[in-house]
Amino acid sequence: MCLSFALQGPHFLEFLSWTVTSDCEMILKCKVTNVSKETRVKWFKDGVELLHAVYEPTGVSTFTVPQVTRKELGVYRAVVSDSRGEDQSVLELIDDEFERLLQQLNKQCALSAGPVGIQCTAQGFKLYCSLKYYLSCMNTSWHFKDKRIDLQERTKPGSSMQKVWIEILGPTEADKGKYTLEMFDGQETHKRSLDLSGQAFADALLEHQRLKQVEFAEKNRARVTKGLPDVVAIMENKSLCLTCFAEGDPAPEMFWLKNDREVTSTGQYNIKNENKSSTLTINHVTMEDSGNYSIFVRNKHGSQTVLVTVSVYKRGEKPRADAVQM
Incomplete structure (x- = not known):
């Protein structure tokens, strides 16, 4: 929700709004006009001044959040002023508006996902997908041969700020096939897949066995x-x-x-x-x-x-x- 109170002197040409970039950053933006050399633009969130906002000579002012969390929820206010007067614009980034922001972030984060890769370990296979960053509110699931992989003894899903993965422990020939990561952004499902069969599976299994032997030797060496x-x-x-x-x-x-x-x-x-x-x-x-x-x-x-x-x-x-x- 945006509110504006027009006064004499500098005023807002474009009110506060938000966008999500392809780098999964949130940018709050406004534009002021009828400015002079003494015109100043200040930003506030829940009454506390934001010191890292940028004000350009064109009248555009922005505030960038590289990684959005629940801490960004709140009421933002931009104030433009000089000796002739002031104007302000308010953006309430709460409730439904904040949920819309998260949906857009989820979408961009899912679009930023690279291909599914594989890392062999002494314990098995680790299938992973890298993203600009991963939001905990994003709905992700792994599938094997188009069937969802539920939590079980031999599978262990996990995530970090920039990666989603699933570990396949003690792999066997039965684990050969196509794996798919599904990411639901709230409206659309985005998919990344890896066909772990044929020579790719044989090479991965051989490397797992080698690493298992190395770990055993390291554990038992003099x-x-x-x-x-x-x-x-x-x-x-x-x-x-x-x-x-x-x-x-x-x-x-x-x-x-x-x-x-x-x-x-x-x-x-x-x-x-x-x-x-x-x-x-x-x-x-x-x-x-x-x-x-x-x-x-x-x-x-x-x-x-x-x-x-x-x-x-x-x-x-x-x-x-x-x-x-x-």
Whole structure:
């Protein structure tokens, strides 16, 4: 609903109105005439001034909302004034008028939708459609072979600000076929489809299986769960114990190295491997025991190496400032 109160001096040639652009923006617009250099146009929403409205020398004034939400519901008012007087125009963007705006937004958002794409995951297929932005009030539904897909264990629909999707979990040959996204804007239904059959389905299923294997390997690969400090310092003639914990399935092999050469249980070195842990003990350390040590863990799914620098110092000397003193 628009109201105008014509006064002497500047006044409205075009009253407040709204439009929805192809970019799904809402633009409020008006045009004033009989203006001078001192003429000013101010905008208000529910009595609060809107500071980002634009006033052009042609007399056109606009206010743009990039993404409309329910917060835009309200009463808008534009006031043009100078020393000769003022005029105002009011737009009540509420009730039926706001619903008409949402319908137009829904339509433009649906028209902005790109083709249906597919993203393979370790869990299955994710069919998606990108839009300028998605309105929660838009009525969307997914269909398989022209039959609506209802919420079930193996399907999981979802949406974000710029995307609508459905996940097909644990796909099988029975999931081969045409998928369609339907978007109802309140008056019309807009459709986007993907034919997931033939080689397209075979390639997608193969990629899903590959990602599933990668996820399984990553979950079960050997990894250090409780590592070592970067640097340890110990006084000469003391004994040093370094313990590291690891996990994986199958249980990982664990090796200690010094300067990239394997350390074995001989002489002053003693290695004790227990369930998920390995301890390296160096008895009566000497200055020659300083160096770069590492724990290397591995199983058939992968491996990891964690490094530690051992710094031996003499009695009366200060240990390295960055070291954990043992």
